[in-house]
Amino acid sequence: NAGVMQNPRHLVRRRGQEARLRCSPMKGHSHVYWYRQLPEEGLKFMVYLQKENIIDESGMPKERFSAEFPKEGPSILRIQQVVRGDSAAYFCASSPRHYEQYFGPGTRLTVT
Amino acid sequence: AQTVTQSQPEMSVQEAETVTLSCTYDTSESDYYLFWYKQPPSRQMILVIRQEAYKQQNATENRFSVNFQKAAKSFSLKISDSQLGDAAMYFCAYRSARTNAGKSTFGDGTTLTVKP
Numbered sequence: 157n158a159g160v161m162q163n164p165r166h167l168v169r170r171r172g173q174e175a176r177l178r179c180s181p182m183k184g185h186s187h188v189y190w191y192r193q194l195p196e197e198g199l200k201f202m203v204y205l206q207k208e209n210i211i212d213e214s215g216m217p218k219e220r221f222s223a224e225f226p227k228e229g230p231s232i233l234r235i236q237q238v239v240r241g242d243s244a245a246y247f248c249a250s251s252p253r254h255y256e257q258y259f260g261p262g263t264r265l266t267v268t
Numbered sequence: 269a270q271t272v273t274q275s276q277p278e279m280s281v282q283e284a285e286t287v288t289l290s291c292t293y294d295t296s297e298s299d300y301y302l303f304w305y306k307q308p309p310s311r312q313m314i315l316v317i318r319q320e321a322y323k324q325q326n327a328t329e330n331r332f333s334v335n336f337q338k339a340a341k342s343f344s345l346k347i348s349d350s351q352l353g354d355a356a357m358y359f360c361a362y363r364s365a366r367t368n369a370g371k372s373t374f375g376d377g378t379t380l381t382v383k384p
Binding site for chain 1: 272301313314318359373374376377
């Protein structure tokens with residue numbers, strides 16, 4: 157069973173561009189979570205999704221950030237008009253039920 | 269809101285010896301889960317051990333064990349017979365057992381160095 161897949165692993169964007177981060181959960185997992193990790197810090201929760209539904213987006217910035225988990229295909233975290241402060245590692249996790257989360261390798265976003 | 273505190277930004281241990289990493293948390297809930305994750309330089313988050321709050325017995329996984337003190341809201345990780353491969357950042361995390369609670373709350377991590 158393949159683990160949680162994230163792509164790209166590294167993404168470089170200029171200020172003002174859009175970043176799209178993809179996450180394919182483990183087979184059979186219908187819960188997806190996105191976290192952001194700034195340098196020298198722990199992971200900070202952003203959003204929790206189930207298929208076609210956003211369950212908790214309390215950690216998402218109010219502007220420029222959005223997430224989806226369609227019926228078919230990967231979950232997408234979209235950041236519009238990126239700024240330098242968006243530079244971070246973004247981790248996706250999935251779970252088959254509501255307590256054990258398995259993490260992907262992360263996407264490191266660099267905004268120049 | 270729940271908070272997780274790791275008061276040791278850095279720890280070091282001699283190879284083959286034992287080290288304990290501290291974690292305290294704050295919650296008003298009675299049913300929850302606690303986790304320790306390891307993050308090596310590759311940045312992959314690896315689950316080391318988990319503890320269900322309703323269980324009094326401390327979890328163990330090979331060389332890793334926890335000391336879970338529910339009343340004190342303390343959850344420390346003990347690594348026995350430390351190996352060079354244990355060098356990494358370690359994160360303590362809390363997650364509510366409520367249905368659809370979803371998110372985990374992480375501490376800021378402890379960097380563990382293992383000296384040969």
